[in-house]
Amino acid sequence: MQKTHFFETHFFCEQISGQKTVVLSHEESHHIKKVLRLRPGTHIKLSDGKGLVAVGKIGEITSPQIHVELISQSQIERKAMLHLAVACLKDRHLEDVLEHCAQLPLGSFTLLRTQHSLEPRKSNLQATTRRLQQKAVVALKQSLTPWLCQVRGPVYLKDWLTEQKQPLIVCDPQGESTLPTHILADLNTNLPSGDNEPIILVGPEGGFSPEEIEVFKQNNAFFYKLGDTRLRARTAPIVALSSILAMSQSLNERR
Known part of the structure; x- marks a missing residue:
């Protein structure tokens, strides 16, 4: 039939x-x-x-x-979302990260040029950005979400930080295992686009440099530990996004 x-x-x-x-x-x-x-x-x-x-x-x-x-x-009314800013990795690794993360409530995905970022020689990051946006469309269709994740960058970390006013969550082995309640409480609520929505930062293999960590501290960033095991740079964004969303959901269920 x-x-x-x-x-x-x-x-x-x-x-x-x-x-x-x-x-x-x-x-x-x-x-x-x-x-x-x-x-x-x-x-x-x-x-x-x-x-x-x-x-x-x-x-x-x-x-x-x-x-x-x-x-x-x-x-569909928009709810508050998380955002990801990820140090440049090898092209196919970035595509894998975006395709998985954009199936979750993710507002934007920004490519960062950091001191240790892994940009392959002769890599065309503009072409990579176009492919990433195509992956975001695939994720939108797969997850049945009405909101398309926006792909931004590549941009140098120092320049990017000067424009940010949202809360910053830096994934770092020396960070805390939980996040402040006021950051988690705003997620899953109906807020104007970008209003106080946290940005999760994930470094390259080897992490952010000591100088970059110091700059994050000057910007009042929160440092978040993803666990006791060492994760690959392409795994960390997926773990960070899903764990923070789970913490937020658990907090809202208890309220």
């Missing part, structure tokens, strides 16, 4: 708001036609990555790009 709807994923389309019909990208159209083999008339869900989710009906599948007639739209 032909399915009348397919809601197992969100198809990404940036231009939804105020539209009656939208045209999907070549990538999304190919996924619908060749991978999922959906038929005209099937109802699907679309997300613009900015909190807007729509239900639409697939039109005729005759051209390379599929037209979708929008039936309904709903704006």
Whole structure:
């Protein structure tokens, strides 16, 4: 029997708001036609990555790009999110980190150039950034979240710090095993975008330099210990993000 709807994923389309019909990208159209083999008339869900989710009906599948007639739209209220700032690693390691972390409530992912960051010689970080944004779209579809993680950078750590006003959580072996309650309490609450949302900083293999640690202290950063074992730089962001989210959820359940 032909399915009348397919809601197992969100198809990404940036231009939804105020539209009656939208045209999907070549990538999304190919996924619908060749991978999922959906038929005209099937109802699907679309997300613009900015909190807007729509239900639409697939039109005729005759051209390379599929037209979708929008039936309904709903704006999802944004909740406070964590942000990640990660020292540059080898390209494929960065992609792995982003694809896993962006499936969780993550507002942004920033690439940092630090004293010990591992940028492969001849690496094209601008091209890497574009691939990371594509990975963020994949994560949005997988997790069914209406909010697309924003990829930023690469930027030098010193320059980046001068623009930050949000709480900083630095992952460091000498840090504390818990975080202040006021940082955790703000997560999972409805706040304006970026309002007091913490940023988790993860260094490269070998960690941040002593000079960088001192700068963090001058910026009133909180130092957070991820456990008693030594983690790879590509593992630490996933552990940090998931553990802090778990602590926040536990705190809110007790309140």
